[in-house]
Amino acid sequence: MEDFYLPYSGRIPDFQYRRVLENILERGIYTKNPFQTKGTFTSVTAPQMEFLLENGAPFITERDISAFWRKPISEIIAFINGARTLDQLREYGDEKTWASWWRRWASEEKCARFGLGAGDLGPGSYGAGYHHNGFSQWAHLVRQIQERPTLRTHKVSPWVSEFCLQHGELQRKVVVAPCHGDVQVIILEDKMILRMDQRSGDVPVGIPSNMIQYTALLLMLAQVTGYKPYMFIHSIHDAQIYEDQVAHARKLISRPPERFHALWITDPNIKDLFAFRPHHFELTDYHSHPAMNDIPVTE
Numbered sequence: 001m002e003d004f005y006l007p008y009s010g011r012i013p014d015f016q017y018r019r020v021l022e023n024i025l026e027r028g029i030y031t032k033n034p035f036q037t038k039g040t041f042t043s044v045t046a047p048q049m050e051f052l053l054e055n056g057a058p059f060i061t062e063r064d065i066s067a068f069w070r071k072p073i074s075e076i077i078a079f080i081n082g083a084r085t086l087d088q089l090r091e092y093g094d095e096k097t098w099a100s101w102w103r104r105w106a107s108e109e110k111c112a113r114f115g116l117g118a119g120d121l122g123p124g125s126y127g128a129g130y131h132h133n134g135f136s137q138w139a140h141l142v143r144q145i146q147e148r149p150t151l152r153t154h155k156v157s158p159w160v161s162e163f164c165l166q167h168g169e170l171q172r173k174v175v176v177a178p179c180h181g182d183v184q185v186i187i188l189e190d191k192m193i194l195r196m197d198q199r200s201g202d203v204p205v206g207i208p209s210n211m212i213q214y215t216a217l218l219l220m221l222a223q224v225t226g227y228k229p230y231m232f233i234h235s236i237h238d239a240q241i242y243e244d245q246v247a248h249a250r251k252l253i254s255r256p257p258e259r260f261h262a263l264w265i266t267d268p269n270i271k272d273l274f275a276f277r278p279h280h281f282e283l284t285d286y287h288s289h290p291a292m293n294d295i296p297v298t299e
Contacts, residue, residue, distance in 0.1 A: 004053060004228055008285045011056045011259040016049040017211075018062070018257065020203055021249050023047060024241045036298055039243045046203075046239035049211075051232045056260025057215050058232060059283070060208045062252040064291040070278040072209035073216045075099035079126040079158070079181070080138050080217075081274055086119040088127070097278040104299065105175045114172050124163025124174030126181055132160050142273055145185060145225045154185035180210050185221060191230035194218040200238040204245045204252065204295050207236065216281060219265055224273050244296045251292065261285040 005011070028041030051058040059065055074093035083089050086106050090098050108118035116122050123132075130137050137156040145154055158178040166172035179200045186193040196214045201207045215232050222229040241249045264282045 005056055005262045006054050008056075008259060008261075013257045013259055014051070014055065014058065015257060016047065016051070017058075017060050017203075017207070018253055020046045020049065020207070020236065020239060021241070021253050024203060024239055025246070025249060025253075028241065030243070038296075038298060040240035041243065041246070043239045044237065046236050049234040051215075051234070053215075053218070053229045053231065056285070057263035057283075058211050058260055059215070059263070059286070060211065061258035061260070061286075061288040062255045063208075064288045065208060065212070066283070066286055066288070067291065068209075069212050069283060070097040070281065071099050071101070072213035073097075073281055074278045075209075076213040076217055077276055077278065079130060081127065082131040082136075083127040084121050084123075084125055086121075093278050101297075104297075110175055114175060116173070116175065121176070122163060122172075122174035124160050124172070124177060126158040126178050129158030129160045129163075129178060130156065130181075138273055141185070142221070142224060145187065145221070145227075149187040149225075149227075152186075154187070155183065157182045179206070180214075183214070183217070187227060188230075190228050192218065192222045192225070192227035193231040193233065194221065194229075195233040195235070198234070198236045201236045201240065202245075202298065203236070203239050203241055204249050205297055207234075207239075210234070215263060219263065220273055220276050223265055223268065224271050242296060242298055248292060248295045255289045258287045258289075259285075261287070 023046045024041050024043040028043045030039055031042050032039035074097045078089045078092035086102060089102055106119050106121055111118050111120055114122060141154055141156050158181040163173040164177040180198040182197040184195045218229045218232050262284045265280055266282050267280050270276060
């Protein structure tokens with residue numbers, strides 16, 4: 001395994017996630033979506049997070065995520081491969097690692113609201129969007145990076161407007177319109193930078209998983225193209241704390257962050273982006289505050 005991390009003792013505790021929480025609590029505006037039962041405090045000025053990989057993999061330490069960190073990696077791998085249904089999501093992990101949280105949003109009742117069958121995330125979902133009209137965005141992105149690394153068009157997105165927008169004459173065709181996944185890759189000399197722009201994010205619950213999966217994606221892309229994973233940039237356009245998460249957010253802020261840890265790909269011979277699975281990753285040097293399993297999750 002290539003060692004691009006500083007020694008654990010040389011890594012500096014990172015406060016960027018904490019600053020996003022603070023920004024929402026200090027500047028967030030209360031809003032309520034008519035399709036949800038709970039309101040949120042929403043900020044459109046949350047600070048962009050910029051993580052140099054040498055300082056460790058940016059998995060939050062304000063609460064223990066060691067019990068589920070492979071789940072978001074399984075999810076992004078499934079989406080890259082085009083997974084659209086619950087059954088397809090299950091194919092990219094085992095009972096402990098697949099992205100089982102999708103069961104709550106892909107029930108028969110919720111799918112029916114959008115004219116979809118039970119377990120179908122819809123043609124506007126992440127996996128379907130990345131492969132819309134039979135075009136594999138990720139396959140072509142990898143080839144472009146390999147052949148023309150200096151281009152400024154290394155960009156993919158799962159957003160398909162015809163399936164994600166809705167009004168009186170247009171039915172949405174997705175159970176959850178893609179919140180994350182708008183990815184741009186930048187190559188500077190031998191270094192790879194991955195930027196992920198996120199249209200919307202639940203900061204206490206969802207954002208930590210997004211930080212995990214796009215760090216893993218950076219490692220995967222770097223390995224298959226031969227570049228050094230250098231930086232992950234995470235920009236949240238609409239950052240939220242739900243009204244019943246405020247006390248939990250304050251508790252997270254009260255906990256000083258630990259040093260970041262190291263995320264490794266255990267098989268350096270994988271050169272096919274679509275071949276990675278959750279078991280190909282290992283987490284070391286992980287130290288955190290206790291888990292917070294009671295943070296409410298929106299329906």
